Amino acid sequence: MQPDPNPKLIDDLVPRDHIVRTVWSLVEKLDFAPLYVQIKAVEGHAGRPPVDPMLLTALWVYATIEGIASARFLEKRCYDCDPYKWLRGGVDVGYHILSDFRTNQKDWLEQQVVGLVATMRAEGLIDLDQIGQDGLRIRASAGSGSFKKEEKLNALLDEAQQRWDQLQAEFADESDVSRREQEAQERAARERLERLQHAKQEVQKLQAAREARKKGDGEQARASTTDPEARRMKMPDGGFRPGYNAQFATTLDKLVIVGVDVTNAGTDGGQMGPMVERINAQQGELPDQYYTDGGFSTKDDIEEVGARGVTVFTPVKEAERQEKEGKDPYAPRSGEGPILTQWRQRMGTEEGKQKYKQRSKCEWSNAQVRNRGLYRVLVRGLEKVKAVVLWHALTNNLLRMVALRAQRSIG
Numbered sequence: 277m278q279p280d281p282n283p284k285l286i287d288d289l290v291p292r293d294h295i296v297r298t299v300w301s302l303v304e305k306l307d308f309a310p311l312y313v314q315i316k317a318v319e320g321h322a323g324r325p326p327v328d329p330m331l332l333t334a335l336w337v338y339a340t341i342e343g344i345a346s347a348r349f350l351e352k353r354c355y356d357c358d359p360y361k362w363l364r365g366g367v368d369v370g371y372h373i374l375s376d377f378r379t380n381q382k383d384w385l386e387q388q389v390v391g392l393v394a395t396m397r398a399e400g401l402i403d404l405d406q407i408g409q410d411g412l413r414i415r416a417s418a419g420s421g422s423f424k425k426e427e428k429l430n431a432l433l434d435e436a437q438q439r440w441d442q443l444q445a446e447f448a449d450e451s452d453v454s455r456r457e458q459e460a461q462e463r464a465a466r467e468r469l470e471r472l473q474h475a476k477q478e479v480q481k482l483q484a485a486r487e488a489r490k491k492g493d494g495e496q497a498r499a500s501t502t503d504p505e506a507r508r509m510k511m512p513d514g515g516f517r518p519g520y521n522a523q524f525a526t527t528l529d530k531l532v533i534v535g536v537d538v539t540n541a542g543t544d545g546g547q548m549g550p551m552v553e554r555i556n557a558q559q560g561e562l563p564d565q566y567y568t569d570g571g572f573s574t575k576d577d578i579e580e581v582g583a584r585g586v587t588v589f590t591p592v593k594e595a596e597r598q599e600k601e602g603k604d605p606y607a608p609r610s611g612e613g614p615i616l617t618q619w620r621q622r623m624g625t626e627e628g629k630q631k632y633k634q635r636s637k638c639e640w641s642n643a644q645v646r647n648r649g650l651y652r653v654l655v656r657g658l659e660k661v662k663a664v665v666l667w668h669a670l671t672n673n674l675l676r677m678v679a680l681r682a683q684r685s686i687g
Contacts, residue, residue, distance in 0.1 A: 280675075284555060286362060286365055286366065287362070288329070288363070289358040289361055290358055290359050290362045291364040293561075295338075295341070296338055296359040296362060296363060298339055298678060299334055299337050299338045299341070299363075299674075300334050300363065301419075302337075302674045302677075302678070303330060303333050303334040303337060303674075304330065304366070304451075305393075306330075306388050307387070307388065307391060308329050308330055308333075308518045310384055311329040311381070312329065312386070312543060314663065327361060327367060327369055327373055327377075328367075329377070329381075331363065331364070331365070331367060331369075332369070332373070332374065332377045333377075334363050335350065335352075335354065335360065335363055335364070335369070335374065336377070336378055336667055337667070337670065337671050337674065338359065338360070338363060339353070340648055340667050340668060340671040341671060341675075342562070343648045343649035344649070345649050345650075345652075345653070345654055345664075346654060347371040347372075347374040347375035347378065347640055348371045350371070350374050351369065351370060351371040351374060352644040354369055356556070358577060364453075373634045378655075378663065378664070378667065379655055379659075379660040379664070380464045380663070380664055381663065382659055382660075382663040382666060383496070383686065384669055385663060385666035385667065386536070386666055388445060388670055389533070389669050389670050389673060390558045390559070391665060392670070392674065392677060393411040393532065393533075393534050393558075393559060393673065394674045395677075396530075396532060396673075396676075396680065397559070397676055400612065401530065401532075401677070401680040401681065401683075401684065402527050402529075402532050402534075402562045402680070403527070404454065404527070404534065404555070404559065404561055404562070404564065405529075405563070405564045405565065405568055406527065406528040406529060406563070406564065406565045406567065406577055406634065407525050407526065407527060407528065407534060407535075407555070407563040407565070407567070407632070407638075408525070408526055408528050408567040408568065408635050408637060408638025409523060409524070409525045409526075409535070409547070409548060409551055409566070409567070409568050409572065409638065410523075410524060410568070410569065410639055410641075410642055411521050411522065411523055411544040411547065411571065412521070412522040412523075412524065412642045412645065412646075412650070412655055413509060413511050413512060413519050413520075413521060413522075413650060414519055414520045414521075414522055414650060414651065414652065414665075415511070415517055415518070415519050415652035415653070415660070416503050416506035416518040416519050416520055416535065416652075416653065416656070416661075417502070417503055417506075417652070417655065417656050418500040418502040418506045418518040418524070418652055418656070419501075419502065419505040419518070419652055420508070420517060420518060421536065422500040422501045422502040422503075422518075423498035423500050423501075423508065423518070424479075424496055424499065424500075424501055425474070425479070425495070425496075425497070425499055425638045426476065426479050426480070426483070426497070429472060429476050429479060429501070430476070432472055432501060433469075433472045433473065433476060436465070436468050436469040437469060437470050439465050439468075439469075440465045440466065440469050443458075443461055443462055443465055447462070447645060471501060471502070471504060472501060474504040474505075475500060475501050475504040475647065476499070476533075477504070477507060478497035478499040479497050479498065482494075482497035482498070482499060483495070484495040485497075485598075495625060499604075500518060502656070503518065503656040503657065504657075505540055505654070505656075505657050505658045506518040506519065506520065506540060507519065507520075507540040507541070507542055508542070509521065509541075509542030510542065519542075520538055520539070520540055520653070520658070520661050521538065521539045521540065521541055521542065521543075521547075522536075522538050522650075522661075522665045523535070523536070523537040523538070523539065523544075523547050523551055523637075523643075524536060524638070524642065524645075524669070525551050525554075525639045526637070526638040526640065526641045528634050528635075528637045528638060529637075530568065530680055531637065531640050531676060532672075532673055532676045532677075533641050533643060533669045533672055534555055534556050534557045534559065535551050535558070535667045536662075536665060536666055537551060537554065537662070538560075538658060538661050538662040538665050539658075540658060543571065544568070544571035544572045544576060545571065545572065545573075545574045545577070546577060547572060547577075548566070548568055548572045548574075548577040548578075548579040548580075548581055548588075549576070549577045550554075550579055550588060552566060552581050552584065556584075562584055562585060562586055563586055564586070564587065565586070565587045565588075565589060566586050566587070566588050566589065566634065567589045567590070567632065567634060567635035567638065568588075568589075568590045569590070569591070569635065570590065570591040570593055572590055573591055573592070573593055575612075575616060578590065578615065578616060578619050579613065579615050579616060582615035582616075582618070583615060587622070589618055589622070589623070589628065589631055589632045589635065590619075590623075591623065591632070592605045592606060592623050592624075604624075605620070605624070606620045606621055606623060606624025607620070608620065608621070641672060644668075645665075645668040647670070648668060648671070650664075650665070650668055
């Protein structure tokens with residue numbers, strides 16, 4: 277192949293107004309000090325030069341905007357797509373580095389999301405007056421057939437342990453297998469053994485929880501041998517598949533994500549209180565008004581959040597049916613405290629019903645991450661899944677900050 281007679285300079289790969297340049301300018305302003313202190317190889321000392329965390333962050337933010345979820349595919353784009361070449365700037369990156377960085381920086385990612393929210397609040401771009409919370413079911417990287425009862429898990433665990441012991445005995449003697457192949461076989465055997473041990477622990481937790489709800493039901497508990505922390509849950513299409521439950525708390529007026537969590541609970545009930553506490557801990561302030569759909573409407577959560585001085589707007593369950601039966605779903609109930617009474621009466625007023633219509637705005641953040649490909653995760657375990665979800669929250673907020681600053685400058 278003849279060399280290109282007119283090779284492009286790196287800076288000529290993308291136009292001046294390309295979004296990738298905006299991504300780089302935004303990422304530059306994040307706090308990378310916690311990541312830089314982790315780097316062991318430094319100039320003047322032995323060790324392979326590390327890839328700058330700022331570069332890796334920019335690559336993943338831009339990849340998230342484009343809906344790329346695979347480290348292998350991102351590596352490919354880094355060498356065949358001009359915007360990624362521009363970001364890379366001649367630095368070699370491999371999918372192992374990309375993959376590890378994406379999932380190993382959960383705490384740092386959460387700090388950046390919290391920091392961006394604090395920055396936008398300080399600039400007067402957003403406030404915490406009206407927050408809406410919504411759940412998002414994400415397909416786990418596990419098959420439905422991977423869920424096994426404890427008896428089957430015990431049998432698989434015995435087989436995995438025997439395989440591990442067999443490999444140790446084989447490799448202790450002289451073997452024709454190369455060292456690299458030995459390490460690969462040992463790693464595969466060890467990881468399967470660890471997953472099965474984890475699955476057994478998870479199935480025992482599920483047994484205890486199911487038994488507490490209904491005596492004798494614990495025997496039906498199953499855990500996945502592929503992703504032990506995944507749970508079968510109802511998906512948006514009505515089917516039941518292995519998944520995780522991502523939670524976003526969003527400002528209803530400016531559509532900025534101010535709270536993120538991921539659980540393996542198949543229901544949104546019980547998720548309101550922890551999210552409000554998270555927002556308060558991270559921002560030092562409680563929301564004024566809090567909006568959720570009916571899936572969050574548990575009495576315990578309404579009382580817990582209401583007791584903190586937050587005005588809750590969430591539907592009264594089965595209100596329509598009760599009205600058809602001639603009952604008033606918004607009337608005070610005997611045995612209920614003042615917080616629940618105030619909530620019922622609030623939701624029965626025309627003003628409360630009109631205000632509640634704003635709740636649908638919080639679904640915007642869910643739609644955005646869906647548009648960027650967050651239907652299924654390729655990683656396994658709560659911690660890694662949350663890291664992926666935080667990348668989406670960080671990307672959303674960076675873009676919202678640009679938009680809100682632009683709106684203010686025009687106004």
